[in-house]
Amino acid sequence: MGIFSRQENDTLVAVFDIGGSSIGGALLSRHPGKLPEILTAVRFPVSFSLEIEFKKFERTLHKTFERVIGHLKKKMPQAGKKPDLALLVFSSPYYVAQSKIIRAKKERPFEITDDFIKKTVDEGVESFKKKWQAGHSEQKTDNNIEIIEREIMAFRLNGYPVLRPIGKHCHDFEVAFYVSAGIKNICDKLKECVFHSFGETPVRFQTFPFVAFSSLKDILDIRKGLLLVDIGGETTDLVLIKNNILEETMSFPLGENFLIRRIAGAFHFPAEESSALLSQYSAGKLHSQTAEKLGKIIGDAGQEWCELFKKAGEESPDFVLVLQNRLLIGGKAALALKDFIICAESQPLAMHFLLPEAFKNHFIFKKSFNEDKDILLMLPSLFINNYFDKTFDL
Numbered sequence: 001m002g003i004f005s006r007q008e009n010d011t012l013v014a015v016f017d018i019g020g021s022s023i024g025g026a027l028l029s030r031h032p033g034k035l036p037e038i039l040t041a042v043r044f045p046v047s048f049s050l051e052i053e054f055k056k057f058e059r060t061l062h063k064t065f066e067r068v069i070g071h072l073k074k075k076m077p078q079a080g081k082k083p084d085l086a087l088l089v090f091s092s093p094y095y096v097a098q099s100k101i102i103r104a105k106k107e108r109p110f111e112i113t114d115d116f117i118k119k120t121v122d123e124g125v126e127s128f129k130k131k132w133q134a135g136h137s138e139q140k141t142d143n144n145i146e147i148i149e150r151e152i153m154a155f156r157l158n159g160y161p162v163l164r165p166i167g168k169h170c171h172d173f174e175v176a177f178y179v180s181a182g183i184k185n186i187c188d189k190l191k192e193c194v195f196h197s198f199g200e201t202p203v204r205f206q207t208f209p210f211v212a213f214s215s216l217k218d219i220l221d222i223r224k225g226l227l228l229v230d231i232g233g234e235t236t237d238l239v240l241i242k243n244n245i246l247e248e249t250m251s252f253p254l255g256e257n258f259l260i261r262r263i264a265g266a267f268h269f270p271a272e273e274s275s276a277l278l279s280q281y282s283a284g285k286l287h288s289q290t291a292e293k294l295g296k297i298i299g300d301a302g303q304e305w306c307e308l309f310k311k312a313g314e315e316s317p318d319f320v321l322v323l324q325n326r327l328l329i330g331g332k333a334a335l336a337l338k339d340f341i342i343c344a345e346s347q348p349l350a351m352h353f354l355l356p357e358a359f360k361n362h363f364i365f366k367k368s369f370n371e372d373k374d375i376l377l378m379l380p381s382l383f384i385n386n387y388f389d390k391t392f393d394l
Contacts, residue, residue, distance in 0.1 A: 013384055014072055014083040014198070017208075017376045018061070018190070019091040020233025021256050022046055022331075025068040026377040027075060027083070028384065035364045036385045038378075040075040041371045044068055045275070046233070061094075062189050069197045082198040088190055089380045090182055091208045092235040095148065096132055097180035097249050100124045109169040112157070117165070121177055125150055128179045145181040148205045152177045153245040176245050180207040206380070209239045213246040215382040216327075219358045224325060229309075231330030231337065233257050236305070238312055248316055252308040254301075256333035262301050263294065282335035302340030329354045329375055 010031050017024040024043035030036045044067050047060045076082075102124050110116075125147060132145060155165045156174040165173075182205060191203050212228055220226070228239040232255045240248040256278075264274040280286050281294045328334050334353070356373035362382055365373070 011084045012077070012081065013381075014069075014086045014194075014201075015377055015380050015384065016065070016068065016086065016088045017043075017091065017374075017380065018065070018088060018094055019376070020046070020093055020235065022233070023061070023064045023068050024374055024377045025072050026374070026381060027072055027077075028381045029077065030385065035362065036381070037364050037366060038369065038381060039077060039366045040072065040369065041374050041377050042068060042071045043372075043374060043377075044071075058183075058186060061186065062193065065190055065193055066197075069193060073197055083201050085384070086194045086198065086201050086203045087206065087380055087384050088194075088203065089206045089208055089211050090148070091230070091376070092232050092237050092251055092255075094186060095180050095182050095207045096145070097149075097178065097207055097209055098128055098131075099153075099176065099178050099246055099248055100128070101174060101176045104173045106171060109171055110173075111167065111169050112165040112173060114166060117152075117175065120173075120175055121150060121152065124177065125179050129181070132181065144184060146184040146187050146205075147179065148182050148187075148207055149178060149180045149210055151179075151210055154243075176247075178210055178246050180210065182207075206383070208376075208379075209237065209246060209249045211380050211383045212239060213241055214386070215379045216241070217244070218382065218386060219362070220327075227326045229326055229328045229330075231255055231328070231334045236309070238309075240316060250312045250316060252312050254305050254308055256331060258305075259298060259301055259333050259336065262297050266293075266297050278336060279332045282332040298336050299340050302337050305337060306340070327352050327354055 010029060013028040013030070015026045015028055022043050022045045024041065026041040027039040028036055029039055044064050046064045102120050104120065129145065129147070152175060154176040155162045156172075157165055157168055157170040158172050162168065187205060194201055194203050208230065209228075212230075216222055216226065216228070222241050223244065225243075226241040228237075228241070230237040230239070234255050234257050235251045235253050236255055238250040239246065240250070259278055260271055260274045263269065263277055264271055267274065267277070269277065277286075277290075277294065281291060281298070284291075286294065328338060338353075354375055356375065356378065359373075359378050359382065362385070363378070
């Protein structure tokens with residue numbers, strides 16, 4: 001049995017969101033028979049250059065992660081206490097992922113067994129790894145990536161959805177699953193940092209698309225499909241949910257840092273001041289002349305964003321099916337771009353923000369809690385709470 005079977009005890013989880021422009025951390029306390037409680041949350045920016053340098057992201061990631069852990073360590077509910085689990089969720093650009101559907105068809109009926117499903121998924125995972133390696137031939141080694149998730153989402157037998165296929169017979173078998181991988185040396189360094197701060201705490205890695213998909217099912221009606229638009233640091237990620245499965249993930253290389261670089265170039269400000277200016281604009285705290293100038297910069301950037309958004313959609317046959325049901329998340333960049341996204345569309349657009357109120361029946365917050373209720377930390381907190389009773393392979 002895993003640590004999640006210990007229903008008689010309180011359990012503490014350290015939750016981390018590892019993003020391209022910032023790292024967030026929270027402490028989640030689970031009490032038997034009660035709503036889980038978020039004790040504290042924090043988010044620190046990851047330093048970035050006005051030039052795009054992924055290697056520099058790697059160098060600064062570890063330092064920022066240590067800073068986040070240091071904050072959580074000070075907020076532990078009791079001296080000497082350590083988390084029962086550390087959940088680390090990667091956002092772009094720190095993972096690669098793919099949703100796959102594998103089909104097996106035979107003339108005679110065949111039995112579905114555990115071994116058959118495992119072999120089928122294993123082959124899909126190996127295909128995913130080879131595809132990644134082919135695109136990174138200069139780093140052609142298994143040690144460069146580490147498989148994070150291989151999550152089965154749905155089965156179909158002879159075209160019909162089946163929850164439990166084991167022991168059944170069919171001519172036509174389909175399995176839909178999600179596979180993801182992280183950069184191995186980053187995973188290793190973050191795990192070392194957890195061990196250094198908390199001791200031999202179990203560490204579990206996940207990726208944001210699967211965490212969001214798994215959590216949103218519990219707080220929203222996604223039966224008609226959903227397109228999740230996550231404006232991150234260096235990229236915008238699109239998560240397409242259809243038929244209650246995570247059908248596709250897409251991304252394009254424009255995010256919050258793109259706006260910051262544009263602002264820095266126009267105002268001749270360093271990155272930190274440009275980021276602060278974007279925050280003030282998103283909060284409506286700039287005087288009219290500066291707001292007007294900044295609005296034009298963001299509007300021009302928004303047009304470029306929309307062009308790449310539409311291009312990404314053209315590459316997906318099911319993209320148009322959920323065009324009217326979009327959920328936008330992100331920080332100040334999402335707030336700044338939302339009006340320009342709507343104006344750039346040629347048809348009416350249902351664009352919704354995911355707000356903390358959506359989680360009101362799922363968490364309580366410590367009475368002294370005065371930090372922002374961070375959506376990118378609430379989603380993984382809900383994810384780990386919903387899967388609390390499962391036995392994870394830690």
